[in-house]
Amino acid sequence: MPLTRVFDGPEPVRVNKWLGQSGVCSRREADALIADGLVSIDGAVVTDAGRRIEPGQTLTLADRAEAVLAAGVTIVMHKPVGYVSGQPEPGKVPAVRLLTAANRLGEGDVPAADASLPPIGRLDEDSRGLLMLSSDGVVAKAVIGPESTLDKEYLVRVAGPVTETALTRLRHGLMLDGRILKKARVTRVEPQRLRFILTEGRNRQIRRMCEMVGLEVTDLLRIRIGPIRLDGVPEGRWRLLTTEQRAALLGG
DSSP states (O other), X not given: OOOEEEOOOSSOEEHHHHHHHHTSSOHHHHHHHHHTTOEEETTEEOOOTTOEEOTTOEEEEOTHHHHHHTTOOEEEEEEOTTEESSSOOTTOEEXXXXXXXGGBOSSOOOOOTTOOOOBSSOOOTTOEEEEEEXXXXXXXXXXXXXXXXXXXXXXXXXXSOOOHHHHHHHXXXXXXXXXXXXXXXXEEEETTXXXXXXXXXXXXXXXXXXXXXTOEEEEEEEEEETTEEOTTOOTTOEEEOOHHHHHHHTTO
């Protein structure tokens, strides 16, 4: 089934830029897909690399695009606090700076310094844990595509009163940006530490959820995305996603 996504941004944006920011593929890959006639908007094939998509329009990648994007690489990293997931603002340090031979676990080539590896499932600068960077559009679709049901699991330390009322509200009924959040699995593992399992990833979602029930997040650690766990990857280190793990992410 082709990847289909509705653009919900506030103003028009170039198609290649949006695909790159969404983690579907790199801008360079988006340009190649457009050149091959594999991208359409509202049913019309995009022929101009500078085409902008308007709010509410639907972008579709043709089935053959999956084979093109599957040639990419995926990194599994333990991101420390202080690094940003994607393209940084001035003064910020991107997580790709950690992709050195000294930080690598196991075998595999170190990505080139100019390689495009957008994050699939961002992790805030002040959060840590499992971060996946990938030029594999098929993996990106499986993790953050509109039809993805993969769990994302976090251990979250909070300050404030952890009441049953607060836990109940965190599990269901909260609203962000005008939309009700999907049900979350939230359990207490220590007096001030919670386990969150989500199937969506709104901007700073957990921190904002906690604020709404009178809690402040003091530490946020992502430990799992679907079948991929942080186990065995020390902070600041990275490894390549294996063929078996890629198949598991894709449901195979």
